[in-house]
Amino acid sequence: MTGKFSELDMYYFGQGTHYEIYKQMGAHPAEEDGVQGVLFQVWAPHAAQVYVIGTFNGWNENANEMERLKPEEAGIYACFIPGVKCGELYKYLIVTSDGTKLYKADPYANYAEKRPGTASAVADIMHFKWSDDAWMKARAAVKDIYAQPMTIYEVHPGSWMRHPGREDEGFYTYRDLAHSLTAYVKEMGYTHVELMGIAEYPYDGSWGYQVTGYFAPTSRYGTPEDFMYLINYLHKNKIGVILDWVPAHFPRDAHGLADFDGEPLYEYADPRKGEHPEWGTKIFDYGKAQVKNFLIGSALLWIEHYHVDGLRVDAVASMLYLDYGKQPGQWVPNQFGENKNLEAVEFFRHINTLITGRNHGTVMIAEESTAWPMVTGPAENGGLNFSYKWNMGWMHDFLDYMKLDPYFRKGNHNKMTFAMSYNGSERYILVLSHDEVVHLKCSMLNKMPGLEDEKFKNLMVGYAFMLGHQGKKLLFMGQDFGQSREWSEERELDWYLLEDPRHKHLQDFVKALLHLYKKNPCMYENDHDWGGFEWINANDADRSIFSFVRKSKDGKNNLLFVCNFTPVAREDYRVGVPKASTYKLVLNSDDAAFGGSGEKRPASIKAEHSECDGREYSIAYPLPGYGVAVFSYK
Incomplete structure (x- = not known):
């Protein structure tokens, strides 16, 4: 009541x-x-x-x-x-x-x-019987959120899977998704799902990024209680839930927030501050207490009432810069004559500190596309206090490199190593999101060079490099099995492709990577500094091979990655190693299970006292074209 x-x-x-x-x-x-x-x-x-x-x-x-x-x-x-x-x-x-x-x-x-x-x-959302106590208590008891595994499966619920032959759209309900999506995520080995388009929105083509109902789970897939069932079920299966959240702007729809009571209320009154000319949307007035309360209340509803584990805040850069997407004369400088929206900065410091302070173990994630400093830095030191920032720079460099014909990769070797030079500046999530597989950008598979079989091999080595690199991870649905077409919100994923062995092999390889990640703390417990990562050879540009080590805090769990980004096999590739130890092969992309040759390879290799890569010890391994080899050692 x-x-x-x-x-x-x-x-x-x-x-x-x-x-x-x-x-x-x-x-x-x-x-x-x-x-x-x-x-x-x-x-x-x-x-x-x-x-x-x-x-x-x-x-x-x-x-x-x-x-x-x-x-x-x-x-x-x-x-x-x-x-x-x-x-x-x-x-x-x-x-x-x-x-x-x-x-x-x-x-x-x-x-x-x-x-x-x-x-x-009208809805009564206060009487759902939660049964995720074990998850919620474990979340609150986490000592260091940054030392936890995080591999995120980004999902658009309306197009992940649909019921065939239905007269309506055939959407899976929240309860359908609870069982089917949970089963898939558990099998694959993801730790979290990130759900797009949950807060109510009028136009399917906006994918949920033009919101009219900041306190309402969309009715496309069921009732608020159904949505709670989905969260509860995911939690009972030890899967975290992140929601996309859009405090940057809202649409002009007549029934929505724009000019709500006949005048600008939720938006800035001055159109130079209150409108996005390119997007045709309104900008929230972050200087107005009641508007900030509206947004904070929305965030707290999802986190505290719906038990969500984090929010991915969309379009952060558009909030931070007064001139974002605007021409001269279309924006107003702040009191210091700068283009920073000081009210938005204070809003972020307030809400991020509040959310994570009241709800230990939750995360606030920034989709911030510029070099704004200290996005994940503490508020008391001038930062925005986000938990994580999407690493858009890594993403663009990675995709630019992967699209290249292997012959030209040697001249762009630094695109794959550059991100480690600034990795310590923020706490990052490496992302291959929905934005990269729409609007004629091609699916991940069709970004790859070469003939069809080579595309799959390229994608395998690319995903291995991504999973091994420092930073938490996000992969959009469909890309783990090589969706061929660009994503569309109007249809389900092309699940039939899994009848093709190549797509199934790719999916199995990604599954192996994800389970390797979860099994080995060295892959996630130190993603922020050089204590958890070491290049073995970052400079083998002529052969386009990268080798590096992921290290655990106690030194007892370490993995050596070797990734070959050309089709040229190196029958006796020698790589320097950190210690005179035995190196056990734990992942081999040339395994028949992943569509490889199935050629027998040594299960373990003892390091030789032979200098390589500036190291006293080394191992030699038959590295196939586009080959990935991952070794464990003590």
């Missing part, structure tokens, strides 16, 4: 610190004088009058006028309506000072009518 806003509630809201605002704003089951119904509350300070209209009153515009609570300058309207049931549709009719009528969805709604409808829906 919830109650009307008190003066204390209004004070905290006005300060931007009403952290459980989602429990009061919006539509919530309530009781007045022993009568059950729903209490509606909305912020609309510029409105002259506000009404609730819906299926429960026949959309009668005069049936339920809302009361403007005192103090009136707070702009909070409330209305208790007896007998309203969960599932009823509603909107706010806002009458502006000039008499214009606006029909708005509830910004704080917990559920929405399935598109193309645009109404909000």
Whole structure:
């Protein structure tokens, strides 16, 4: 049950610190004088009058006028309506000072009518019986989040898999996904899923990045309770959940946040600050306490109520720079004449510190595409206090290199080594996301050079290099089995490709990499400094071969990677090794299980006292074209 806003509630809201605002704003089951119904509350300070209209009153515009609570300058309207049931549709009719009528969805709604409808829906989200206590306690008890494994499977729920032959879109429901997606993720060995497009949005083609319902899981796949079932089930199977979250901008749709009460409210009033000319969207006013409270409340809803383990914050750069995507004259400098949005900077420091401080073990991830300093640095030292930053620089260099004909890779060798020169500046996630396999960019498989068989081999060695490199990892769905077509939100992945042995071999190789990663702490417990990584040979450009070591903190778990990025076999490739030890072959891309030759290779090799790569000891190994060899040693 919830109650009307008190003066204390209004004070905290006005300060931007009403952290459980989602429990009061919006539509919530309530009781007045022993009568059950729903209490509606909305912020609309510029409105002259506000009404609730819906299926429960026949959309009668005069049936339920809302009361403007005192103090009136707070702009909070409330209305208790007896007998309203969960599932009823509603909107706010806002009458502006000039008499214009606006029909708005509830910004704080917990559920929405399935598109193309645009109404909000009454929902009671407070009675789901969670059974993920073991996961939640283990998460809270983590001593060092950065020392935990993280391989993220990025998923668009509506196009991961669909029911065939259905007259509707055939979407998997949240409950369908709970079982099918969990089974796949467990088998493959991913540690987390990142779900795109969960917060309600009107247009499928936006993939969920133009949000109208910041407090509502999209109704495309079921109810809020169904969504909780999905999170609960993933957690019970020891899989973490990250959501994409979009505080950077919102669409102009008439039922949404734009000019909500007849004037700019959620957006900056000055269009030079409040609009993205290129995107045609509105920019949140990060200097307004109630707007910051709205966004913080949304984040806390997902983290604290829905038990989500982290948020990947979209388009961070567009928030940090006042001139992002704008021409001269289209933006306003800050008080120091700079292009930094100081209000957005403070917003990030506030929300990141708050989220991770209140919810130990959760993460805030920045999709930040520039060289803004200290994105993951502590707030007290001038940083933004994100947990991780997507490493877009590594991604672009990696893809530029992988697209090259192997003959030309020797002249671009540094593209694969450069990221380690700045790896310690932030805490990174290496990403191959959905953005890289759309809009004529080609799928990962078809970015690769060569004939069809060579494309698969290229992708295998590329994925091995990625998984071995420092940084947490993210791979978009479909790329682990070599989706041939670009991704489209309009259809499911091409799962039939797994009938082709080459696609199945690639999938099995990625599975082997993921399980190798989880099994060996050296692959993840120190991703931030040179204590966990060492180049053996970063300069073998002529042969386009990279060799490096991943090291555990205790020195007892170490892996040596050797990756050949040309089709030329090196029958006796000699590589320097750190110690006079025995090197056990734990992954061989030429294994028949991965579509290789199946040629018998030594299961272990004892290091020889023979100098190589500036090291006293070395081993020799028959390295095939596009070959990957991973060795463990003590």
